[in-house]
Amino acid sequence: MTYCVAVRVESGLVMASDSRTNAGVDHVATFRKMATFSASDRLLVLLSAGNLATTQSVLSLLQQRLHSQHENLNNVSSMYDAACLIGHTLREVTERDQSREGREAGVDFSCSFLLGGQIAGDTHRLYNIYPQGNFIEATDDTPYLQIGESKYGKPILDRVxxxxxxxxxAAKCVLVSFDSTIRSNLSVGLPVDLMIHVSGRLQPALQYRFAEGDPYLVKLREAWSQGLRQLFSSIPDLPWGL
Amino acid sequence: MTYCVAVRVESGLVMASDSRTNAGVDHVATFRKMATFSASDRLLVLLSAGNLATTQSVLSLLQQRLHSQHENLNNVSSMYDAACLIGHTLREVTERDQSREGREAGVDFSCSFLLGGQIAGDTHRLYNIYPQGNFIEATDDTPYLQIGESKYGKPILDRVxxxxxxxxxAAKCVLVSFDSTIRSNLSVGLPVDLMIHVSGRLQPALQYRFAEGDPYLVKLREAWSQGLRQLFSSIPDLPWGL
Incomplete structure (x- = not known):
């Protein structure tokens, strides 16, 4: 599995992804699930979850076509068009790769993406691109989107x-959300890649990989874990004896 | 959906279930998902998740057969045999009810149960009975079991x-686990039924229904929510500026 979350607040974007992939429990590997496409007038960041062959193929095609005459991520004129193009490429790959044999063997060829970024002349935007290639956009009312193993880490996002x-x-909250997910689900693991985009700047304001033993992450996880246990002790006990 | 959790600690059991059922979003109703079978030498509590027609049928058959000559929940000699009997009854109902038409229409006839309790002469035990009728037992290493919408509320259980x-x-932790689940998932809702069993007593030590507006639950949810936000503010910020 995978866990990716992206937050779109007034002042910019926070995007983060874990890097564990697994096919069963005995084929576990580390792959970066964050890809950045940047040019002078744009910054596009993609997080991916699902079938690794599919996500890699989609990203390779998007990359390979950057300098083609046709529509590509370097020349689309809006984030909306970028989402359309990625959805289209995703359909192209799944149609090519998913065979009847594969489906009958229970292989899930699907994947999904979170696309965040900004193209000069417009504000920063965030999309969730579904396995079918269609997509939704985050709004002021729903400022975060998740893909992959999303449930363990959702309660803290909902609260903050x-x-x-x-x-x-928002970035701190995203890391706490990862901590809960990693603690409760073996298929999500470090390192975690984090990207912060400040609206208006067309370069990432921060890009950082939190690996096992990262001093800040260790401090955060300890403080959160200890604080939670203290908080739990401090809240009112049930008003009955046994 | 549903959320049920049961904890088996050294001194006894805590079991809790929500009471929301839904078929789609426009057919939402309230059903108790906790059933108690007690006699002078035993206390058995069942929590159920899944297809409501199936769980109700299983419970009705178990109830109806209590005074039969055959094996029933009043005369089985161990919790293990009770779990076997429930698994068997579950298979009987799903085999009877699940038609090809139903499956083709995408109806999921399956359900699962948590069975906790104690029969005189043995210790308290806890089982998770799967839709296939087989089951696992909670152990000292894995002291809690969940069925239904289990992920949102798992992190706090893992920590406490x-x-x-x-x-x-454990009961307080279970209620916090419900709070996280109810906040993040519309298909899980109050009232929450809670049962506490003290090992050795063959009557529930506590049975209580937490309805909307319950004074203790309101206090707990407020203290937890406010405490979480305070804790979140107090843990170290990321060590970089933007």
């Missing part, structure tokens, strides 16, 4: 993230 | 529950 949340606070 | 956790602390 709002449209006016500050970027660094 | 151990074999030596006290019963009332």
């Amino acid at each position: 993230i709002e449209h006016h949340t500050e970027l660094m606070e | 529950i151990e074999h030596h956790t006290e019963l009332m602390e």
